[in-house]
Amino acid sequence: MxxxxxxxxxxxxxxxxxxxxxxxxxxxxxxxxxxxxxxxxxxxxxxxxxxxxxxxxxxxxxxxxxxxxxxxxxxxxxxxxxxxxxxxxxxxxxxxxxxxxxxxxxxxxxxxxxxxxxxxxxxxxxxxxxxxxxRFMRRVLVIDGEPIVAPAGFHVIDVADHGVTPDPDDPHALHKISSLLFGADRVLVSSAPERRGNWSLYLKGIGCNGELLLPELHAIGQLDASDGTSLVGVPVSTGPLDIRSRLLKRSFDLSITVPAIIALAPVLLIVAIAIKLTSPGPVLFKQPRMGRGNRLFHVYKFRSMRTETTDNAGARSASMDDDRITSVGRIIRRTSLDELPQLFNVLEGDMSLVGPRPHALGSLAGDELFWHVDKRYWLRHAIKPGITGLAQVRGFRGATDHRDDLMQRLLSDLEYVADWSLMKDITILVRTLTVVVHKKAY
Structure with a gap:
């Protein structure tokens, strides 16, 4: 627990x-x-x-x-x-x-x-x-090249023991660190100066109360140490949603997802049968994508491409005349029916109904990986990914042939993360109904 x-x-x-x-x-x-x-x-x-x-x-x-x-x-x-x-x-x-x-x-x-x-x-x-x-509040002290005596009540993680460091160019390293810090409420990082920038970016992306320890400030001290320690840290991140907000968002998700799965069961069954009868291979396509806190999870979609041409890394975006897409796949992609299995991702807790869309690790904007275009890309993962989002209802979806295609989505995602409200989720869901069928779905 x-x-x-x-x-x-x-x-x-x-x-x-x-x-x-x-x-x-x-x-x-x-x-x-x-x-x-x-x-x-x-x-x-x-x-x-x-x-x-x-x-x-x-x-x-x-x-x-x-x-x-x-x-x-x-x-x-x-x-x-x-x-x-x-x-x-x-x-x-x-x-x-x-x-x-x-x-x-x-x-x-x-x-x-x-x-x-x-x-x-x-x-x-x-x-x-x-x-x-x-057990009520998990505090973690991360050591990355700057050893320090841990205060009472802190769990110590030396990243050197695990062979990782927060490299924004390595999603798997970020996933491994996030797995080590999973459930942490407060994270203090004692890092070598040259890696503090990466840690600051990482802490903002996992959505926790994070601080960087600066040894040069220890002699100055602080006015009041709320945890009773003498450590002096510079706060660099806070969680975008507190527990109350997360409970509210989760309750809202389940109140819609469970009835939706029951009501859409016949549609799910018909699509599954159509895929199975017209193309050999599994009904579902499962792909690793980056989720909340920069941790990987498998997203579910109805398979819309031939099995032998499936791109698990997502390096190639679907295009209008994509020869990989099956006849049934073209219909379910055009109507967004291929996204329906993500309701089960929401049920499992990996996704929310509304949030930044999860991207494949090999996704490209032009010829650049998404996180190479703008390092703020990792900040969008401070909240659960969604089936739909602010970027999608604004029309920023489909292929990312240019850098600007990603930047429009990223700015909308960061806006959503910074200014979440339940009413905004409701509004986005309602607006999504008007863009289920769209010209950019290939």
Whole structure:
């Protein structure tokens, strides 16, 4: 179980404890005020308060690393309770029920709930520090030619032991390093000066909180070391999506993907049969492509070319009169039906419905590899690749015969990564429906 999975479990547990504390607080208030909770106004007020509190506390960042593992979360959750209570009172005035509400019940319940929230939050902070520690937050110190004493709580990886270094011209080396750092929440890199630029580029591309350690700054120190260490690092990257955003995006993906696979099952079956009957070879084409965090995965597509002419590296883009494409392949490529198996990539978690399109390792813009055109190419992998994306709905798809064909896509991808929102995903999905059939699909 990764540290991110552990944190998600803790966040939901904390959410449950918070709601239970508020519920118990108002039950106690009801017992003191009326001898029992009154069915009617009391229960209605409580049932209104709980969801309002939950929404406010989520937006107040009460369920994040800082909101759960430190005492600052107590301030956030108490503020959320106060705002939820104020909303309830305002709503009661608006519907002219304020005179029927017991002020003692409301304020006594909030006071008792506040005390219970403080107690259970302090207990959770202690539990995380004593029993979870590194399982709640994975910190990694990477050594690349500049040995340094590792602080407590850090896992040390010396890349020399694995024979790799972050070479932006070697996707397989980046994949290997990303596999070593998989699940890391904070990465400190102690590197030789000449390799710091590559590490900075790499850390931005894997979407983690990354810092480069500069020995020349250690004598200066820092104002406040949040992790209790004396290491001085220069932050060079942060994850584009926090856990809350990733959960939201993942939930959105699954809520559409699962029903879509069920609804499209007959179409998937018909296409599979047509491919099998008209061309020897497998129904699916699987190709290694670069995914989130610069880690390789296999993308699924319906096979649209003859097996013996399949280009697994993707060095040759499909063209209008491409003799490799089968008769069925031409139809499914024109209608984008060949992309449907990527719904299973989304189900497995390697892809998202919306994101930068994953490219084959041998993809060329003109006569140059994609990452040779612009080193920022690796930054687009800070987020999961998608079946569709901002570049695609803007019309930047098809063959990349020139450098500019890639740059238009890259700039759109970087814009998407830097400014993600659920509403943007919804908008892109809706716009995708209008470009499923397009003139650049060969």
């Amino acid at each position: 990764t540290t991110q999975t552990v944190r998600v479990v803790i966040y939901f547990a904390q959410m449950g404890f918070d709601l239970l504390a508020i519920l118990l607080g108002f039950i106690v208030a009801g017992m003191i005020r009326h001898g029992a909770i009154r069915v009617g106004l009391d229960t209605t007020a409580l049932l209104t308060l709980l969801p309002v509190f939950l929404v406010i506390s989520i937006y107040a960042d009460a369920y994040s690393h800082g909101g759960v593992a430190s005492r600052i979360g107590i301030q956030r959750v108490l503020t959320s309770l106060a705002l939820a209570l104020a909303f309830n009172i305002l709503a009661a005035f608006a519907i002219k029920e304020a005179t029927n509400l017991s002020r003692m019940f409301l304020f006594l319940g909030a006071a008792v709930a506040g005390v219970l929230l403080i107690v259970e939050r302090l207990a959770m902070v202690r539990f995380i520090r004593v029993h979870l520690d590194t």
